[in-house]
Every structure is written in structure tokens, then in C-alpha cells.
Amino acid sequence: xxxxxxxxxxxxxxxxxxxxxxxxxxxxxxxxxxxxxxxxxxxxxxxxxxxxxxxxxxxxxxxxxxxxxxxxxxxxxxxxxxxxxxxxxxxxxxxxxxxxxxxxxxxxxxxxxxxxxxxxxxxxxxxxxxxxxxxxxxxxxxxxxxxxxxxxxxxxxxxxxxxxxx
Amino acid sequence: xxxxxxxxxxxxxxxxxxxxxxxxxxxxxxxxxxxxxxxxxxxxxxxxxxxxxxxxxxxxxxxxxxxxxxxxxxxxxxxxxxxxxxxxxxxxxxxxxxxxxxxxxxxxxxxxxxxxxxxxxxxxxxxxxxxxxxxxxxxxxxxxxxxxxxxxxxxxxxxxxxxxxx
DNA sequence: CTTGACTCTGTAGTATGGTCCGGGGTCGAT
DNA sequence: ATCGACCCCGGACCATACTACAGAGTCAAG
Numbered sequence: 431x432x433x434x435x436x437x438x439x440x441x442x443x444x445x446x447x448x449x450x451x452x453x454x455x456x457x458x459x460x461x462x463x464x465x466x467x468x469x470x471x472x473x474x475x476x477x478x479x480x481x482x483x484x485x486x487x488x489x490x491x492x493x494x495x496x497x498x499x500x501x502x503x504x505x506x507x508x509x510x511x512x513x514x515x516x517x518x519x520x521x522x523x524x525x526x527x528x529x530x531x532x533x534x535x536x537x538x539x540x541x542x543x544x545x546x547x548x549x550x551x552x553x554x555x556x557x558x559x560x561x562x563x564x565x566x567x568x569x570x571x572x573x574x575x576x577x578x579x580x581x582x583x584x585x586x587x588x589x590x591x592x593x594x595x596x
Numbered sequence: 597x598x599x600x601x602x603x604x605x606x607x608x609x610x611x612x613x614x615x616x617x618x619x620x621x622x623x624x625x626x627x628x629x630x631x632x633x634x635x636x637x638x639x640x641x642x643x644x645x646x647x648x649x650x651x652x653x654x655x656x657x658x659x660x661x662x663x664x665x666x667x668x669x670x671x672x673x674x675x676x677x678x679x680x681x682x683x684x685x686x687x688x689x690x691x692x693x694x695x696x697x698x699x700x701x702x703x704x705x706x707x708x709x710x711x712x713x714x715x716x717x718x719x720x721x722x723x724x725x726x727x728x729x730x731x732x733x734x735x736x737x738x739x740x741x742x743x744x745x746x747x748x749x750x751x752x753x754x755x756x757x758x759x760x761x762x
Numbered sequence: 763c764t765t766g767a768c769t770c771t772g773t774a775g776t777a778t779g780g781t782c783c784g785g786g787g788t789c790g791a792t
Numbered sequence: 793a794t795c796g797a798c799c800c801c802g803g804a805c806c807a808t809a810c811t812a813c814a815g816a817g818t819c820a821a822g
Contacts, residue, residue, distance in 0.1 A: 442768065452769090453811055461809090472818055474769055483728050490701055490731060495661030498809070504705075504727050507712060515716045522709045522716075529706045533699055535656055539670075540695045543688045546673060550681045550688075561670050562649050565656060608798065618799090619781055627779090638788055640799055664779070 438470075439477040448485035455485065463488060463502055494532070539564040604636075605643040614651035621651065629654060629668055660698065705730040 437443075445452040458464050459475075464484060467475040484505070491501045507522050509515060542564040549560075603609075611618040624630050625641075630650060633641040650671065657667045673688050708730035715726075 440769075451811075454809085456770095457810065470818090472769085473771095474818075480725075480728075483731065484725070487728055487731050491705075492809090493661050494698055494702060494705075495659050505725060507709070507727055508725050509712070509716055519713045519716045522713045526706055526709045526713070529702050529709070532660055533702050533706070536660060536695050536699050536702070539657075539660075540692055540699070543673070543692045543695070547685045547688045547692070550685045559646075559650070559671060559674055561673055562646075562653050565649065565653050606799075617781075620779085622801090623780060636788095638799085639801095640788075658779090 439479065439481070441475050441477070444477050444481055444485070448482045448489075450485050450489065458485070458488065458498075461498055461502070463498060463505065535564070605645065605647070607641050607643070610643050610647055610651070614648045614655075616651050616655065624651070624654065624664075627664055627668070629664060629671065701730070 441452050441455055444450075445455055448455075455464070459466065464481055467477045467481070470476060487505070488498075488501055491504065492498075496504065503521070504525065507518060507525070509518055539561060542561050545563070546560040607618050607621055610616075611621055614621075621630070625632065630647055633643045633647070636642060653671070654664075654667055657670065658664075662670065669687070670691060673684060673691070705727060708727050711729070712726045
């Protein structure tokens with residue numbers, strides 16, 4: 431250790447070291463993404479070192495499409511006396527599935543882009559919009575027309591609907 | 597083939613089949629994410645089938661943290677007469693890097709969560725916030741205190757700054 | 763003890779990405 | 793012809809995630 435003369439972590443230092451604006455740090459605190467820091471007698475915030483990793487995590491997670499609320503949940507996933515193991519485990523497993531899904535889609539997108547750069551060398555005229563292939567990987571949906579799992583079917587007990595035009 | 601009686605794709609059908617609101621489809625059109633559809637004599641939009649894949653791609657990409665503008669770029673990555681191969685290739689490669697980076701971070705997050713579910717069985721009291729480990733993978737930054745690549749150093753030719761307190 | 767960098771709170775404004783009318787025209791079954 | 797489902801457009805409104813003041817107090821070097 432021997433933290434040099436780092437001194438207490440004021441909000442300004444936290445902001446500079448994490449690369450996030452002061453206002454934003456305060457904002458995250460208000461939103462409950464940061465645990466309320468201690469205060470000096472005069473009201474200045476005193477953060478612990480770990481808030482910096484937390485802020486960086488938040489940044490990264492945002493780039494990955496998580497909302498602040500989802501990030502809050504991710505950050506609250508921990509095993510502690512107040513939370514049952516099974517509870518945490520279930521929530522974590524749901525997140526893992528989410529994430530695995532994102533990874534799969536990203537990998538397909540990446541593959542599609544790589545294919546694009548490769549076909550680049552040879553004759554022009556590949557797919558019209560190659561990246562869309564990223565989501566195809568077989569159109570086994572079948573449900574391409576007729577009934578799309580909603581209204582207009584089996585209207586039971588309704589006054590007298592005239593029939594949807596579509 | 598033999599498109600059944602699907603009829604021309606009105607905005608309502610597009611919306612239902614892609615699971616996106618009508619207003620949102622119009623919004624994406626305004627934002628230039630969809631090519632302007634043909635119109636009937638009376639002004640009704642007539643979409644082609646492929647707009648549905650496009651809309652689903654947009655949805656998915658949004659969940660992955662891409663902004664509408666980034667998505668527009670992704671959709672415009674194609675090899676055609678108007679765009680030089682090298683141009684496309686360079687842009688695509690940049691995207692590939694972005695994506696690879698996202699994948700790496702997601703994989704670390706996933707790993708951290710898996711570790712969490714595992715340590716769940718055994719003794720309580722693991723890391724305080726396990727998911728943060730997802731970003732650590734060694735703190736080789738060194739730059740943990742002192743000078744953070746900005747102001748206050750080497751003030752050359754300035755009137756007489758009194759020195760930043762921090 | 764002055765001064766300037768820094769902090770506080772609270773409120774307002776911005777950008778992005780939709781979402782919701784209202785007023786009006788269109789289409790097709792009855 | 794009429795009625796209800798659909799469509800059009802323009803503009804207002806909303807949630808999320810910041811970002812920017814304003815006004816006032818704090819801290820420490822000079």
C-alpha cells in the first residue's frame with residue numbers, strides 16, 4: 431500500500447480517474463448505481479477507490495446495450511447475508527443467458543462482416559446488404575404470413591366486430 | 597414462391613410482422629434507416645418483404661448497444677458500384693474490431709457471472725461485487741495515481757496559473 | 763485573509779429514440 | 793353509400809441519460 435499522497439478521493443479526482451464527468455458521477459449516485467459515499471464535515475463526498483472500477487464497469491456495460499437499471503441489477507448480483515443463494519443464482523443465470531445471446535448475435539454479425547471484407551477482393555456484386563445475413567442463419571420461422579399470434583382470431587363474446595381488413 | 601394472398605405490404609402488416617410499432621417504422625424511415633418505400637396513388641406506403649429482416653436487424657442491433665446512426669452505417673456496408681472496395685473494407689474492419697471488443701467484454705462478464713453462480717453453492721462471502729471482476733483481468737494500468745494525462749502539468753507560457761488544488 | 767480551484771444542491775436544458783394524438787383521406791365488405 | 797379498419801402527416805409529448813447553469817459554501821496556497 432502506502433497510497434502516496436493520493437489523499438481522500440473527492441468527486442473531481444474520481445471523475446478524472448474514471449474518465450467520467452463530475453455531473454455524471456453525481457447523477458449515477460442519485461440513480462443508485464453508486465453506494466452513497468461518506469461525507470466530510472462540510473459535505474464533500476469521499477469515495478473509496480473501488481468506485482472507479484464501478485464507474486468503468488458502468489461505462490462498458492452501457493456500450494453493450496445495458497440500461498442503467500439493468501446495470502444496477504448486474505451490480506447488485508452478489509452473495510451476501512441478505513440475499514438467498516438461490517435467488518442470486520437464478521438472477522445470475524438469467525443474465526448469463528442474456529449475455530450468451532448477445533454474444534451469439536455479435537458473432538454472427540462479425541462473421542457476416544468478415545465475409546463482406548473477403549468477397550470484397552473478388553468480383554463485386556455480393557448480397558445487397560450482407561450484414562442482414564447475420565440474422566438469417568436459416569429462416570426456419572415458417573410463420574411468414576397468415577396469423578401472427580394476435581387479435582382477429584377466435585373473437586369470443588365480442589359485440590360484433592366487422593372483421594379486420596387486413 | 598406463390599406469395600399466397602399476402603397482398604402489398606402496408607405499414608400495418610410490416611409492423612405486425614416485425615413486431616415493431618407503426619409509428620416506429622415511420623420514425624425509422626424518417627431517420628433514413630429504411631429506404632423510402634414506394635407509394636400507391638393515394639399515398640399508402642408499399643414495402644418489400646426485405647424490410648422486415650431489416651427491422652429485426654435494427655431491433656437486435658439496438659439491444660447490442662448500437663445507436664441508430666451506427667446501425668445506419670452497418671446497413672450501408674455493402675459493395676456496390678458507388679462505393680470503393682477499399683472504403684467498404686476499411687469501414688467493415690473497424691466495425692469488426694468494435695464487435696470483437698464487445699464480444700470480449702461480454703465473455704468476461706459471462707465468466708464472472710458463472711463464477712458467481714458456482715461459488716454460490718459453497719461458503720458465502722465471495723467478492724463484494726463479483727461482476728466487477730469482469731473488467732479487471734489484471735490491473736496493468738499502473739496509472740493509478742498521480743498525473744492523469746491532462747492539465748496542471750508543464751504549464752508553458754500561461755499568464756500565471758495559481759496551481760490546481762488537486 | 764484573499765483568491766481561485768473545487769465542492770454542494772437544485773433546477774433547467776439537450777439529445778436520442780420513440781410514442782401518442784388530431785384531423786383528415788382511403789379501402790372494401792355490407 | 794356507409795361504416796369501420798387502415799393509412800397519411802405534423803406536431804406534441806415522453807423516458808432515458810446526461811449536461812449545464814446558478815448561487816453559495818469550502819479549502820489551501822500566497
